[in-house]
Amino acid sequence: xxxxxxxxxxxxxxxxxxxxxxxxxxxxxxxxxxxxxxxxxxxxxxxxxxxxxxxxxxxxxxxxxxxxxxxxxxxxxxxxxxxxxxxxxxxxxxxxxxxxxxxxxxxxxxxxxxxxxxxxxxxxxxxxxxxxxxxxxxxxxxxxxxxxxxxxxxxxxxxxxxxxxxxxxxxxxxxxxxxxxxxxxxxxxxxxxxxxxxxxxxxxxxxxxxxxxxxxxxxxxxxxxxxxxxxxxxxxxxxxxxxxxxxxxxxxxxxxxxxxxxxxxxxxxxxxxxxxxxxxxxxxxxxxxxxxxxxxxxxxxxxxxxxxxxxxxxxxxxxxxxxxxxxxxxxxxxxxxxxxxxxxxxxxxxx
Amino acid sequence: xxxxxxxxxxxxxxxxxxxxxxxxxxxxxxxxxxxxxxxxxxxxxxxxxxxxxxxxxxxxxxxxxxxxxxxxxxxxxxxxxxxxxxxxxxxxxxxxxxxxxxxxxxxxxxxxxxxxxxxxxxxxxxxxxxxxxxxxxxxxxxxxxxxxxxxxxxxxxxxxxxxxxxxxxxxxxxxxxxxxxxxxxxxxxxxxxxxxxxxxxxxxxxxxxxxxxxxxxxxxxxxxxxxxxxxxxxxxxxxxxxxxxxxxxxxxxxxxxxxxxxxxxxxxxxxxxxxxxxxxxxxxxxxxxxxxxxxxxxxxxxxxxxxxxxxxxxxxxxxxxxxxxxxxxxxxxxxxxxxxxxxxxxxxxxx
DNA sequence: ATCAATCATGGGAGCGCTCCCACTGTACTT
DNA sequence: AAGTACAGTGGGAGCGCTCCCATGATTGAT
Numbered sequence: 116x117x118x119x120x121x122x123x124x125x126x127x128x129x130x131x132x133x134x135x136x137x138x139x140x141x142x143x144x145x146x147x148x149x150x151x152x153x154x155x156x157x158x159x160x161x162x163x164x165x166x167x168x169x170x171x172x173x174x175x176x177x178x179x180x181x182x183x184x185x186x187x188x189x190x191x192x193x194x195x196x197x198x199x200x201x202x203x204x205x206x207x208x209x210x211x212x213x214x215x216x217x218x219x220x221x222x223x224x225x226x227x228x229x230x231x232x233x234x235x236x237x238x239x240x241x242x243x244x245x246x247x248x249x250x251x252x253x254x255x256x257x258x259x260x261x262x263x264x265x266x267x268x269x270x271x272x273x274x275x276x277x278x279x280x281x282x283x284x285x286x287x288x289x290x291x292x293x294x295x296x297x298x299x300x301x302x303x304x305x306x307x308x309x310x311x312x313x314x315x316x317x318x319x320x321x322x323x324x325x326x327x328x329x330x331x332x333x334x335x336x337x338x339x340x341x342x343x344x345x346x347x348x349x350x351x352x353x354x355x356x357x358x359x360x361x362x363x364x365x366x367x368x369x370x371x372x373x374x375x376x377x378x379x380x381x382x383x384x385x386x387x388x389x390x391x392x393x394x395x396x397x398x399x400x401x402x403x404x405x406x407x408x409x410x411x412x413x414x415x416x417x418x419x420x421x422x423x424x425x426x427x428x429x430x431x432x433x434x435x436x437x438x439x440x441x442x443x444x445x446x447x448x449x450x451x452x453x454x455x456x457x458x459x460x461x462x463x464x465x466x
Numbered sequence: 467x468x469x470x471x472x473x474x475x476x477x478x479x480x481x482x483x484x485x486x487x488x489x490x491x492x493x494x495x496x497x498x499x500x501x502x503x504x505x506x507x508x509x510x511x512x513x514x515x516x517x518x519x520x521x522x523x524x525x526x527x528x529x530x531x532x533x534x535x536x537x538x539x540x541x542x543x544x545x546x547x548x549x550x551x552x553x554x555x556x557x558x559x560x561x562x563x564x565x566x567x568x569x570x571x572x573x574x575x576x577x578x579x580x581x582x583x584x585x586x587x588x589x590x591x592x593x594x595x596x597x598x599x600x601x602x603x604x605x606x607x608x609x610x611x612x613x614x615x616x617x618x619x620x621x622x623x624x625x626x627x628x629x630x631x632x633x634x635x636x637x638x639x640x641x642x643x644x645x646x647x648x649x650x651x652x653x654x655x656x657x658x659x660x661x662x663x664x665x666x667x668x669x670x671x672x673x674x675x676x677x678x679x680x681x682x683x684x685x686x687x688x689x690x691x692x693x694x695x696x697x698x699x700x701x702x703x704x705x706x707x708x709x710x711x712x713x714x715x716x717x718x719x720x721x722x723x724x725x726x727x728x729x730x731x732x733x734x735x736x737x738x739x740x741x742x743x744x745x746x747x748x749x750x751x752x753x754x755x756x757x758x759x760x761x762x763x764x765x766x767x768x769x770x771x772x773x774x775x776x777x778x779x780x781x782x783x784x785x786x787x788x789x790x791x792x793x794x795x796x797x798x799x800x801x802x803x804x805x806x807x808x809x810x811x812x813x814x815x816x817x
Numbered sequence: 818a819t820c821a822a823t824c825a826t827g828g829g830a831g832c833g834c835t836c837c838c839a840c841t842g843t844a845c846t847t
Numbered sequence: 848a849a850g851t852a853c854a855g856t857g858g859g860a861g862c863g864c865t866c867c868c869a870t871g872a873t874t875g876a877t
Contacts, residue, residue, distance in 0.1 A: 128595055130863055141827035146865060156825065173595035177531035178863035181832050186528065188576075193565070207558050214544070214579045223597075224577045225539075228565045244479055244524035246574075381762055406758075411732055413764030481833055492857035497835060507855065529833035532862050 129170040138166035149174060180245070188223040189434060190247040192238065192261065194230070194254050204406050205423060209253055209275065212427020220435065222248075232260055239264035249434045251275070252284075257318050269444045271437040273430045276321050277453070285437060285451040287430045291321045294419040294458030295328025296335075298373050298401045301417070301460055303336050307371035307399055311344035313358040313383060315375045322350075325375045325403065344369060348379055355382025363390055370398055371466070377402035377409045377418055384412065384465075399466040414464035422456050429454055480521040489517035500525060531596070539574040540785060541598040543589065543612065545581070545605050555757045556774055560604055560626065563778020571786065573599075583611055590615035600785045602626070603635075608669050620795045622788040624781045627672050628804070636788060636802040638781045642672045645770040645809030646679025647686075649724050649752045652768070652811055654687050658722035658750055662695035664709040664734060666726045673701075676726045676754065695720060699730055706733025714741055721749055722817070728753035728760045728769055735763065735816075750817040765815035773807050780805055 135145045140159060147155050148163040155163075166172070180186045191213060193206070210226075217224055225247055229238045239261055242250055249271040252262060257278050265272045266284065273285045295312075302310050312329045315322030330343055346361045348354030355374060359382065362369060372387075374380035380402035384394065392398045394414055402409055405420035433452050440447055486496045491510060498506050499514040506514075517523070531537045542564060544557070561577075568575055576598055580589045590612055593601055600622040603613060608629050616623045617635065624636045646663075653661050663680045666673030681694055697712050699705030706725060710733065713720060723738075725731035731753035735745060743749045745765055753760055756771035784803050791798055 131865095132863075135827095142864085143828065143866085144826060147826090150865085154825065159825080171591065173591045175532070175595060175863055176597050177528050177537065178832090179865075180528035181526070181532050181834085182863075182865040184832075184865090204555070204558075207555075210577065214577070218579060226561065226565070226575045226577050228569060240522065240524050244526060246527050408758060408762045411759045411762055482835095483833075486857095493834085494836085494857060495855085498856090501835085505855065510855080526833050529862090530835075532864085533833075533835040535835090535862075 129172045134166045134170055134172050137170060138163045185248050186246060187221060188225050188247050189249045189251060190225040190227050190242055191251045191253065192227050192229060208423035209427040212424035213251065213431045216428040216431035235261045239268060243268040243270050249438045251430050251434060271434060273434045275426055275430055279320055282453065285433050287426050287433060287454045289421040289426060289456045290458050291324035292328040295325040296332040297460045298419050299329050299332035302371040302399055302401060302466060305399060305466060309366060309369040310371040310373060311362045311369050313355055313372065313374040313379050314345060314347050315350040322375055329373055350376050350379060352378050352382040355379030356386050359383035359386035372398060373401045375403050377404045377406045377416060380416055381408055381412060395466050401466050405461050417463045417466040418461050420459045420461050426456060480523045485517045485521055485523050488521060489513045535596065536599050537597060538572060539576050539598050540600045540602060541576040541578050541593055542602045542604065544577060544579050559774035560778040563775035564602065564782045567779040567782035586612045590619060594619035594621050600789045602781050602785060622785060624785045626777055626781055630671050636784050638777050638784060638805045640772040640777060640807050641809050642675035643679040646676040647683040648811045649770050650680050650683035653722040653750055653752060653817060656750060656817060660717060660720040661722040661724060662713045662720050664706055664723065664725040664730050665696060665698050666701040673726055680724055701727050701730060703729050703733040706730030707737050710734035710737035723749060724752045726754050728755045728757045728767060731767055732759055732763060746817050752817050756812050768814045768817040769812050771810045771812050776807060
């Protein structure tokens with residue numbers, strides 16, 4: 116029909132077919148070259164590559180996805196835009212790690228947002244409708260339906276931070292328990308005796324593990340369970356302030372505080388200062404996360420560093436391996452990796 | 467071939483065809499319903515919607531992209547993973563804003579990373595190969611080839627922060643000039659007289675504008691150009707320290723510093739404190755960005771807030787409008803929006 | 818020299834959708 | 848009564864690729 120140009124419609128990008136014509140070979144052969152199949156002679160390969168370069172050919176992803184039934188992309192599912200998640204450096208660092216891991220591949224990264232449960236159900240549908248090859252879940256709550264939906268739809272997924280001890284999904288976590296224990300052991304070694312802790316929301320498994328680590332360190336040092344001094348908070352600065360006030364009221368002579376996040380430590384610091392306590396002279400303070408806040412606090416905050424970017428990288432590696440795995444999902448389920456990355460105590464002036 | 471099932475291969479997700487069969491209509495009609503075309507009778511629409519719900523049908527994005535030649539997704543191009551860009555809250559906030567704006571649409575967000583020029587060329591090819599409908603560029607350097615490549619390939623794009631005064635692309639920026647001027651005017655109104663500034667890299671246009679704002683405020687207050695006290699830095703903490711040392715050497719009696727970023731202000735603060743200067747008693751300090759650092763610094767830092775999330779939102783709105791615009795690119799070029807959002811001075815104890 | 822295996826290659830079929838043309842039926846005109 | 852308009856619909860063609868089968872050329876074994 117129409118203007119007579121048989122193939123190379125000058126507008127638009129070149130197609131496989133045009134490359135094939137130019138190189139004087141068939142479509143299949145070009146496809147083989149593009150995809151690095153070994154079953155092509157050197158001569159032919161060179162000819163095709165030249166044609167590709169001359170025409171500036173780039174495969175059409177949509178066509179490839181449709182034909183091959185894979186998308187060469189993975190999604191990171193981010194908790195709803197309204198959440199405080201974004202305020203934390205966690206997000207950037209995870210994404211940074213994912214980006215690094217993806218740089219070596221030709222996979223792309225899709226960022227999806229989902230707040231409420233209904234939205235997350237819709238998202239599961241959407242993701243499974245062959246939109247992505249796999250999913251990275253960050254900051255998932257214990258009762259989130261998404262992980263199970265993805266499991267059911269057989270979409271490969273990796274979760275950051277276990278939801279509970281027997282996390283069924285492939286997971287990558289940092290060693291919250293050991294990190295907390297190291298922080299408290301450090302305080303003990305500096306001669307502190309009345310060591311309190313401010314916890315995060317205990318329905319977040321990592322927060323529970325940090326509390327366990329605190330208790331374990333005290334026990335190891337011969338302290339009885341009754342010496343534990345625990346105030347629950349919720350990872351917020353305001354929560355940190357309230358918890359610190361509570362602790363000071365309960366135990367005015369405390370000489371150290373381990374806060375389960377830097378943000379809460381910052382809140383605690385304000386209350387301590389207002390109460391006339393010097394840091395670290397009167398009260399030593401240790402945080403968790405080693406965020407920018409820790410470095411810029413006054414005095415700089417000793418904190419437990421989590422290798423967050425490395426977690427992002429590792430999650431991606433695990434996911435890519437899962438995607439590449441030819442075995443049926445039922446088989447894989449039994450050998451899903453559960454990786455725990457070491458944390459590290461960064462000592463600064465606050466302790 | 468083979469197992470006899472004519473259509474509904476029980477594995478896999480349902481297709482348009484299956485929905486059509488179920489609803490007793492043709493493929494075209496289902497497509498019309500899915501895409502909200504008005505040319506469908508109420509009865510038919512209801513029947514199709516029921517079939518869609520029953521089968522849990524979700525359109526295959528790849529097929530749609532291939533047939534309709536659009537992808538319903540946009541890309542955010544992020545400077546290379548190695549850059550410090552990630553360390554800044556800027557990134558999260560922009561993405562947050564983009565996510566918010568996208569939540570109302572069914573567009574998806576692709577995050578792409580590109581470091582060197584070669585990578586960025588490759589990326590331009592890739593993006594233009596019908597992978598995305600439009601591109602959001604953040605933190606672009608003055609000599610980045612990517613914007614021009616995209617222009618050439620007729621890929622709709624919006625840039626955050628103009629590269630120069632006559633930015634040809636659609637752009638969304640914050641009012642760096644007015645923000646800096648407000649900061650310096652504030653310092654003047656507090657009785658400060660010897661006001662220095664620490665600049666960012668001046669090849670970043672925004673940094674130049676902040677310097678211009680500083681100069682303008684001084685001029686407006688009747689200070690001669692010779693009273694300007696400028697030290698150049700590079701947006702880093704270390705740069706802030708060095709610049710502060712230089713300023714202190716040149717003008718020991720300075721009583722205020724306007725740093726073009728919070729991070730540099732943090733570096734300056736360290737040097738000031740080491741030199742025995744009290745903040746704000748001896749030297750008032752103002753930053754730019756109003757990042758987490760500003761809130762947690764001691765004393766808390768007065769800073770110029772940029773509406774970064776809103777910039778992300780606005781950029782997205784502009785891009786979506788550009789994508790929807792049916793006029794040819796040549797026409798649009800003349801009326802590309804150049805939006806400048808207001809900044810706001812957040813007063814804290816450091817000034 | 819003959820046959821089997823292997824390699825390299827071309828091209829048909831089909832992935833699931835949108836676009837558009839052709840067709841039917843109903844409502845309104847003159 | 849015949850004509851015109853248009854709302855509503857079905858389905859062919861085709862988007863650009865991968866997969867796979869058929870084919871011919873080449874090699875090695877007997």
